[in-house]
Amino acid sequence: MTTSSAVSAAEAIAIRPGEPLVGTVRVDGSKNAALPLLAAAAALSRLVHLSNVPQCQDVRTMLALLRQCGYGIARSTTNPEEVVIQPISAASEPPELADAASIRASYYLVPALLASCGQARLPWPGGCPVGERGMDLHFRVYEAFGDQVLLDSVGYHVHRAAGRTRAVEITLPFRSRGASVAAILRAVVEGCPLTLIQPNASPEVAEILAFLRGAGWDTYGDENVVSLVPPGGGEAGSLAWEVPGDKVEAVTLACAVAVTRGCAVIKGVHAADVQPAMEAFAWLGIPAHAGADTVTVQAIDTQLTGQPLRAIASLSPGGLDADFEPSLMVLALGTPGVHLFGDAINPGRHGNLIPQLARLGAAIEQLSATHCRFSGPQRLVGTRVTANDIRSGSALIVAGLTAAGVTTVKGLAQLRRGHANLPRKLRQLGADITVDVA
Incomplete structure (x- = not known):
């Protein structure tokens, strides 16, 4: 069996669909x-x-x-x-x-x-x-x-x-x-x-x-x-502080659990930090709840709403964090409805992600450089894809969990810039992720 350390050091990984993801995992600091x-x-x-x-x-x-x-x-x-x-x-x-x-x-x-x-x-x-x-x-x-x-x-x-x-x-x-x-x-x-x-x-x-x-x-x-x-005046002593948990990693893991129709608890994240993503889950009909320190996803036997999701990244208070958008896009590909996504904050991200999803068989209409529309559910088929930025890379790994056959994601140096070892966390939940030996 491939060890977690080998996966973390790999430059490409192979992902195979399998059983629903289940278990408990803790996110890194943000x-x-x-x-x-x-x-x-x-x-x-x-x-x-x-x-x-x-x-x-x-x-x-x-x-x-x-x-x-x-x-x-x-x-x-x-x-x-x-x-x-x-x-x-x-x-x-x-x-x-x-x-x-x-x-x-x-x-x-x-x-x-x-x-x-x-x-x-x-x-x-x-x-x-x-x-x-x-x-x-x-x-x-x-x-x-x-x-x-x-x-x-x-x-x-x-x-x-x-x-x-x-x-x-x-x-x-x-x-x-x-x-x-x-x-x-x-x-x-x-x-x-x-x-x-x-x-x-x-x-x-x-x-x-x-x-x-x-x-x-x-x-x-x-x-x-x-x-x-x-x-005011006075001598300043030392200060101790804890970095909050990674909200983006938490949402990525939640999307991975949801696309496999699994059930998991994701620990170490503030509820308020992930609330816009939880609202997207609820809109799609996927049971997910953010508590004081956890996100719980219970996607087994889910009755999807069929409602179209409108996920537009925003800098407004309470708006959707742009870093949530790529993994939510993959989640929406597997749900019924005509979904609209947009990220004008990072105008090149769709250009990084959508062509790679197309290699997996996704049919996504690009309305502009920053906005796209697609109908779901769609069936993906594994092939070789490239992580061109951190969040696109994590979204491609999520996509590989449901694509038929083997999905190989290369360019993991980009992924490791933002996640110390996201594949290892997914393996903790039961994902079939190994080092690519091709």
């Missing part, structure tokens, strides 16, 4: 929450203990970048998901961070670099190839603090404003998560009050605000405004 929390820990300039830190590649890269910036990074010898971030003891020259080009979240490092070096020099960020996601709004945030931003063909250079900044008020033209976090962390570095109007209201931004409250900041956030007031 990559999307861990990356800004690591940057927030650095921006605080104090000792921070983070637990439940995922071991996916993007987080490993961020930790390596923090080391290059001069921060002390220590993993627990008994639990690699526990990380200690030690502040830089003295100002230094800005480091050359060539590896920052490999992840999107490298822009979260700017505030910490401004604190330690007075300037930040970074290459243009990389990450999943899901279309243009510009940084103009990030630069407007730094300019609101008086910083100077210089751009060139290889990256950008931010110089910290001279003198102390007073209270800052910023109105975002749209609810950018990256720009919201940039504004919050820049205020932390400056030690000044911030009013941020029309912020991103995602769980990841709420987590940063809760983290800062734990550090003594007076924070408030709702769908209209985020406000921060720095703590």
Whole structure:
């Protein structure tokens, strides 16, 4: 039998349909929450203990970048998901961070670099190839603090404003998560009050605000405004915080259970974080419930509603997270109705996923680069497909659980950027996933 470690190291895996998935599994910490929390820990300039830190590649890269910036990074010898971030003891020259080009979240490092070096020099960020996601709004945030931003063909250079900044008020033209976090962390570095109007209201931004409250900041956030007031005087001690569970991994696993008509409990995720996906399950007629720390899917002998699902990714408060959309699309392919899906937040993702699903036999009408429509249920047939980004890769694995024959998914380096070992979790639930030996 192929071991889990062999599956985790594979560059391609083979998936065969089998029995319904059943059992209990726990999600990793959230990559999307861990990356800004690591940057927030650095921006605080104090000792921070983070637990439940995922071991996916993007987080490993961020930790390596923090080391290059001069921060002390220590993993627990008994639990690699526990990380200690030690502040830089003295100002230094800005480091050359060539590896920052490999992840999107490298822009979260700017505030910490401004604190330690007075300037930040970074290459243009990389990450999943899901279309243009510009940084103009990030630069407007730094300019609101008086910083100077210089751009060139290889990256950008931010110089910290001279003198102390007073209270800052910023109105975002749209609810950018990256720009919201940039504004919050820049205020932390400056030690000044911030009013941020029309912020991103995602769980990841709420987590940063809760983290800062734990550090003594007076924070408030709702769908209209985020406000921060720095703590008063006094010595700042160490801070301990736990990274929340990965809501995207939880929804992906829930979709995998549902497409196989199984029954499982998925632990370690906040109910509110997955509520938009649970509403999609209910609309399709698939029993799923999010409790305080669990998602329960009971899809055995399900009576599907036949109602068409409209799943449009949105930055609005309570909207559907774009990272939920690919796995929900695969789930809807197996349910009756004419379904509409859209993701204008990541305009290249459909181009990554839909042609791969077509290789499996899916008939999906592309209404535009970001919107598509299809009728279900559809029958998929296994073949070789490629994971072109993290979320498309996980969706293709879910599709392989119901496709007739063998589905081989290659390009797993993309998947491991966001999930330390998603195939292993699916194997825990009974999925037939092995290393591809073809």
